[in-house]
Structures are given as structure tokens and as C-alpha cells.
Amino acid sequence: MRYSSQVKPISYLRANTAKVLAQLAGQREPLVITQNGEAKAVLQDVASFEETQETLALLKTLALGNQELAAGKIKSAAEVATRLRANRATD
Incomplete structure (x- = not known):
């Protein structure tokens, strides 16, 4: 994805917030x-942000592993x- 096509000045955001x-x-x-x-x-839209956060959490788990x-x-x-069988037997 090329971000250069998705660049706007802050003045554009102020004037076109709903459109953005x-x-x-x-x-x-x-x-x-x-x-x-x-x-x-x-x-970024909320759905994409949430997907990104979930992906980062998975990558962090993999890195820790x-x-x-x-x-x-x-x-x-x-x-x-x-160990699981032993724990189940004591419950």
C-alpha cells in the first residue's frame, strides 16, 4: 500500500471531517x-485499528514464545x- 496517495493537510481534515x-x-x-x-x-478507522491491535498481540505472543x-x-x-492429568485427578 502506498501512503503517498493518502496524505492530506490538517486544514483539509478541519474542513472535511465528516467526509474524511x-x-x-x-x-x-x-x-x-x-x-x-x-x-x-x-x-485509521476503528475496525482496522482493532485488527492491527489483535495482530500485534499475536505477534507479541509469538515473540515471547x-x-x-x-x-x-x-x-x-x-x-x-x-501434569494436566495429575491436576484433573486432584480436582
Whole structure:
């Protein structure tokens, strides 16, 4: 995706807020807002933002798992199954 086609000055946002919000929801592409010719913010529809946050959470979980794997903090499936059976027997 090229963000260069989705760049607007802050004055455009002020003058066309409703139009911008409708466009964000319809196209589901972020909009870069500039101030004095410099990129200052990115606007995104709520659904896309939530998807991004969920993706980041999954990636963080994977990264933590890889760190634990590299540190040797792993257990075999058999060990986990034995532990689960033991916990179930005591409940």
C-alpha cells in the first residue's frame, strides 16, 4: 500500500471531517495528516485499528514464545499431558 496517495493537510481534515471519516470507514486505508508539510499523524478507522491491535498481540505472543524457546524454557507434550492429568485427578 502506498501512503503517498493518502496524505492530506490538517486544514483539509478541519474542513472535511465528516467526509474524511466516511472515506476511512469505506476504504479502510489509513490517512496521513500533515502539518506545515510534515507528517504528524495517521488516521485509521476503528475496525482496522482493532485488527492491527489483535495482530500485534499475536505477534507479541509469538515473540515471547520464541524467547522462551531460545532460553530453553520448554516442556514436552508428554510432560504437559501428565501434569494436566495429575491436576484433573486432584480436582
